[in-house]
Amino acid sequence: MRSVTQKTQRLMLLDTASLYFRAYFGVPDSVKAPDGTPVNAVRGLLDFIARLVQDHRPTDLVACMDADWRPQWRVDLIPSYKAHRVAEEKPAGTPDAEEIPDTLSPQVPIIEAVLDAVGIARVGVEGYEADDVIGTYTARATTPVDIVTGDRDLYQLVDDAKQRRVLYPLKGVGTLQITDEALLREKYGVDGSGYADMATLRGDPSDGLPGVPGIGEKTAAKLLAQYGTLTGIIEAANDPATKLTPAQRKRLTEAHGYLEVAPKVVQVATDVKLPTTTTALPRQPRDPELLDHLGSRWGLGGSLHRLLTTLSS
Template sequence: MDTNPAPRLLLLDTASMYFRAFFGSPEIKAPDGTNVNAVRGMLGYLSYLVEQYRPTHLVCCWDDDWRPAWRVDLLPTYKAHRVVEPVAGSPDIEEVPDPLEVQVPIIREVLGAFGIAVVGAPGHEADDVIGTLATGAGLPVDIVTGDRDLFQLVDDAAEVRVLYIGKGVGKHERVDEAWVLDKYGVRADQYADFATLRGDASDGLPGVKGVGDKTAATLLQRFGTLDGLVEAAADPGSDLAPGPRLKIKDAAAYLAVAPKVVAVVRDLDLPRGDALALPSAPADEDALAELTERWGIGTAVERLTTTLAG
């Protein structure tokens, strides 16, 4: 690794990555029979990304609350289909395969032993952590995610881009403003409004009935923002066609709350600076050695250790 690498912050949507590692690789058994494919896969992804981008700072952003109550209060359908047996008065539990669920604490322990920053925020998702740390970072930022909602953070002037892993970590796409415009026909700063209009079944966002990608893009190209579109729908003198006007007016209740659900939070009180620096050696070698032996992850740990040392 360069002795004085250019400053760069790598923000990882951790759950997006370990889900991908779990479903994308065969079972790998630890000495006690526990499947550790997500653990090994996550460490492999870290090694690959550090090798490729040589960040000086790196954060594994964490879902302290994968389905925040304040988002659900605004839009009850938000991620509702992912909840396992909802119980009144109890926190929502995300549907996670048992062989993956047991690996998540292991991933957290291994990251801790390496000294890699893991940052979450009470009552918020990893997306909000990413949004906050990417905003005003003062250095180039790469966001690693399979979540298209984070395209709203892309900002060429601020040197914020997304490394989109929808096709795999090794086949990721570098998303900048031109990429978003070419793909969706809207600017990156319009993407949250675009997502609100078209909806997203994977997040329980119904969208505006009858408005898909093409119509959403066309409307935003004409009216600029969702607020501008809603104002046009309410103005009898605007040149908004009757069909889209009716659809927007019929969706008034949804459009009054959905933008707050879709927009990532950017102003959380989170650590910055040296607290996010990528270590060049494991922080706790004894703990890492114990975890390595217990879970049989020597090859993955050795590769990441070597990568960090440069």
């Protein structure tokens, strides 16, 4: 990372796919390149990054990518994991492809090429999701960390003592929910370290995680308040002396198989082997000539200009 004083350093981690999906649906598809190719996700993401840098002034920034959006090791543990998002048609013998809009998928390589030419670190690791890359950077950070994502799963990384927070977009990135432990306790009744345990118990239909039938968010939070951790709850379910209701004990006991494997699926990895890369926010483009070509080829206009102006300032 850039050699500046500890006081001024701040690492920003982008859940890039989460942001370009939001850009795609938030910017009209009438925004097109000179050849008619939609570039609404590209331009929207560039505007998002410019606004984030302007408002939050990170010294380091990483665009974290899904090298594998549905890792096999997670599917092996819970076969339903993200199964409903798999595209129906794919070439035989190829990995599962995520079902995304036809006019979005061609924009992803453009996004990657532009980020590379600008000089913004872009990191994905084979066999892992962007969440895992974010989790590992966060675990290794010695400076404050801002995680920008529309995925609540990453609330598990919030840690006030270590100055780790999630910036959750409510409307674009101009209106962000600053997610700290106080907000998590207010909304969910848990802190960052307890969020993954709550999510495991509650389940998440959007990720194909069944949860424990009959135990929703509020009950999960109440049980965690009583027994501390998911491990404590499981131990309580196996101890007749505890004050679990018969129904709760039965539900937890019957979900034993799920509870054995779900934590590894729900918890983001923090030990991914990250590539060696410079995360310092660039002041000037890494490849000005290529970036000029990309800007003209794809009609990135004001969006690219705003990003470069923000970086240089």
